[in-house]
Amino acid sequence: MTVELSAIAAADPVARAAEVAGFPNLGPEDRFGVRQIGHGPERIAVEQRLPVGSAGELPIGWLGPLADFVTGRAVQSALVPDVGIRTLSLHMQVGAGGLRGGHRILATGEVVEIGAHSVLASGRITDEAGTLVAEVTGRFIIVPGSVQPVAGAGSELTVPETDSLAVQLGAEPAAGGPGETRFVLRPAEWMANPYGILHGGIPVALAGLALAEAAAAAAGRVRTLGVDITFHRPGLLGTVPVTAGAVVERAGQRIVAANAIVYQGSSQQPIARAACTMLRTGV
Numbered sequence: 001m002t003v004e005l006s007a008i009a010a011a012d013p014v015a016r017a018a019e020v021a022g023f024p025n026l027g028p029e030d031r032f033g034v035r036q037i038g039h040g041p042e043r044i045a046v047e048q049r050l051p052v053g054s055a056g057e058l059p060i061g062w063l064g065p066l067a068d069f070v071t072g073r074a075v076q077s078a079l080v081p082d083v084g085i086r087t088l089s090l091h092m093q094v095g096a097g098g099l100r101g102g103h104r105i106l107a108t109g110e111v112v113e114i115g116a117h118s119v120l121a122s123g124r125i126t127d128e129a130g131t132l133v134a135e136v137t138g139r140f141i142i143v144p145g146s147v148q149p150v151a152g153a154g155s156e157l158t159v160p161e162t163d164s165l166a167v168q169l170g171a172e173p174a175a176g177g178p179g180e181t182r183f184v185l186r187p188a189e190w191m192a193n194p195y196g197i198l199h200g201g202i203p204v205a206l207a208g209l210a211l212a213e214a215a216a217a218a219a220g221r222v223r224t225l226g227v228d229i230t231f232h233r234p235g236l237l238g239t240v241p242v243t244a245g246a247v248v249e250r251a252g253q254r255i256v257a258a259n260a261i262v263y264q265g266s267s268q269q270p271i272a273r274a275a276c277t278m279l280r281t282g283v
Helices: 013-021 027-031 060-078 165-169 201-219
Strands: 034-040 043-049 084-094 104-114 118-127 132-143 172-174 180-185 222-231 242-251 255-264 270-280
Touching (some): 013 043, 201 242
Antiparallel strands (some): 043 104, 104 118
């Protein structure tokens, strides 16, 4: 697909941002307590209401839908409505305090660069006092399609009642290979994005769950420092399960490095791959 830059950037960014701000939430945003609360040209403001959390701290997978939303919605706000986007990569660097449960976090997203084939966006996530929770960058590829309002399926914005990411996703542990931690979910209708495929935040959340459990099994208490997600192909709704398998590559005295693959059907055809660096906090 070859496009001219002038053909994809919104001619009136202010009007386009206001239009996109009126789009209804989708299931992943509602289920994870995420909603847009402000907008401007090529930028948006978002909030997420978090569950209480275990010992006050939550696994970073809880930020998956928020990270995809705050960068992706900023990109949508900057483009004409008759082109589509798909998440190509997400990169998160986590603040020193980690992700604390039981309160509201705030995020701002803005477009960094509009290219002929992809768009780069960044996001900053803080608590209500302004303390850094995470920095996010997202790369989105331009695809045929359109970004238009999608009628909701009757879901409502909620504060998650469980602090278990596995319960939130409907994911169950499964037997894996040597040293592998594996979780499996059946993609539900609420997990769809505007194009009818799996929302980009769901593989991020599932990978985050598997990575956290694998690291805890190998090294005890850990806190995520950073995670990189690269998307390879869309996840589909339906009866074929989505699996995340994580393996700890190195568990040092202070740092733990782990990788995960998210796939549907065959691990040789991944939906996404993730690389994560964590800090041991139980030593």
